[in-house]
Amino acid sequence: YATTGCSLTLHHTEKPEHEDICEYRPYSCPCPGASCKWQGSLEAVMSHLMHAHKSITTLQGEDIVFLATDINLPGAVDWVMMQSCFGHHFMLVLEKQEKYEGHQQFFAIVLLIGTRKQAENFVYRLELNGNRRRLTWEATPRSIHDGVAAAILNSDCLVFDTAIAHLFADNGNLGINVTISTC
Numbered sequence: 001y002a003t004t005g006c007s008l009t010l011h012h013t014e015k016p017e018h019e020d021i022c023e024y025r026p027y028s029c030p031c032p033g034a035s036c037k038w039q040g041s042l043e044a045v046m047s048h049l050m051h052a053h054k055s056i057t058t059l060q061g062e063d064i065v066f067l068a069t070d071i072n073l074p075g076a077v078d079w080v081m082m083q084s085c086f087g088h089h090f091m092l093v094l095e096k097q098e099k100y101e102g103h104q105q106f107f108a109i110v111l112l113i114g115t116r117k118q119a120e121n122f123v124y125r126l127e128l129n130g131n132r133r134r135l136t137w138e139a140t141p142r143s144i145h146d147g148v149a150a151a152i153l154n155s156d157c158l159v160f161d162t163a164i165a166h167l168f169a170d171n172g173n174l175g176i177n178v179t180i181s182t183c
Helices: 015-021 042-052 149-153 162-168
Strands: 057-060 063-068 077-085 088-100 103-112 122-130 133-139 158-161 174-182
Touching: 063 077, 063 088, 077 174, 088 122, 088 174, 103 122, 103 149, 103 162, 103 174, 122 162, 133 158, 133 162, 158 162, 162 174
Parallel strands: 057 077
Antiparallel strands: 063 174, 077 088, 088 103, 103 158, 122 133, 122 174
């Protein structure tokens, strides 16, 4: 990726491993699901999202509510939203997967539209509140370079099943409090 700014020179046997983690490789569209094949520079990601994925809502501020509507929809579903604060854009993803017959799991995570190094400057907190219960997850956001798939595979995100979702949902709508802070 020398043409996009990488100045590293490696032995050809080390090249494939470095390419996987190189900050200069093109970014893929961070939207969950493999339908969008767009790739481009980090600077172009936001304009891609605003033009190609117009349905994504953006909320301003470090403390917002991510409302996932109709969580009872059958099958695998993704809810995606953007949050802008501290001069950065964060992508909030709630993904519902059918694990085995009738058993569904939800995965919630925050990604930074930025590099891994930039992501290390932030902490996010996801919180489900209601009916005298509270469920909280805190972590460092992942860079969109890494995407959601690996985090979900390792359960390195807020994971809960349908029964827990119903404890916090109101009429099939689930509100997740999202707080982003600097560290």
